[in-house]
Amino acid sequence: MKLNVNGKVHDVDVEEDMPLLWVLRDELKIKGVKFGCGVAACGACTVHLDGMAVRSCQTFAGDVGEAEITTIEGMGTPDAMHAVQQAWVEHQVAQCGYCQSGQIMQAASLLAENPVPTDADIDDAMSGNLCRCGTYPRIRAAVKTAAARLKEA
CATH class of the missing domain: 1.10.150.120 ([2Fe-2S]-binding domain)
Structure with a gap:
């Protein structure tokens, strides 16, 4: 499946029911998104899907579709912070x-x-x-x- 993360399209070979958190951290090596609780109760795994905050631990990769995923790495740079x-x-x-x-x-x-x-x-x-x-x-x-x-x- 293809995922648009921080403005770049990635082709990932994962099961559709894999939590987006683990796709980002383990497959794409994007480490700004954190594992906290795994049940969407703490917010450490929050990312944006088309600008809306979602808990990536409870969002399945197969449900993302063509949505633009933004992680903390996509928010800004040290020289041009959000x-x-x-x-x-x-x-x-x-x-x-x-x-x-x-x-x-x-x-x-x-x-x-x-x-x-x-x-x-x-x-x-x-x-x-x-x-x-x-x-x-x-x-x-x-x-x-x-x-x-x-x-x-």
């Missing part, structure tokens, strides 16, 4: 960092749908992404900063 990535750095959100790619992907999806989120909107959208280090206040602040920066652009 506004959410830049805000994460500025607010020093990451501690251990394990959940952060999923957090960033979820936040970017939120801002694409709701460019001026309230605290309640942010808390609601981010509630399915768990952070063991508890950086939730910094996550909320970073989302607000990214929203303001995207509004200016």
Whole structure:
């Protein structure tokens, strides 16, 4: 099957019921997407399908079709970070960092749908992404900063 990942089409020979998470990590060696729980409860595996946040541990490769898959690696580069990535750095959100790619992907999806989120909107959208280090206040602040920066652009 063919998968469009970060703007590049990949031909992968996997079973259709293989979770997208494992296709990305094991077959394509894209390591920014993380395994957390395997049951879509923690958000560490969050990627975008056509811009919408999904849990790749519960998304089957065969269900992706022609959708554009974006991982954290497709969001930006160190020299040209996405506004959410830049805000994460500025607010020093990451501690251990394990959940952060999923957090960033979820936040970017939120801002694409709701460019001026309230605290309640942010808390609601981010509630399915768990952070063991508890950086939730910094996550909320970073989302607000990214929203303001995207509004200016």
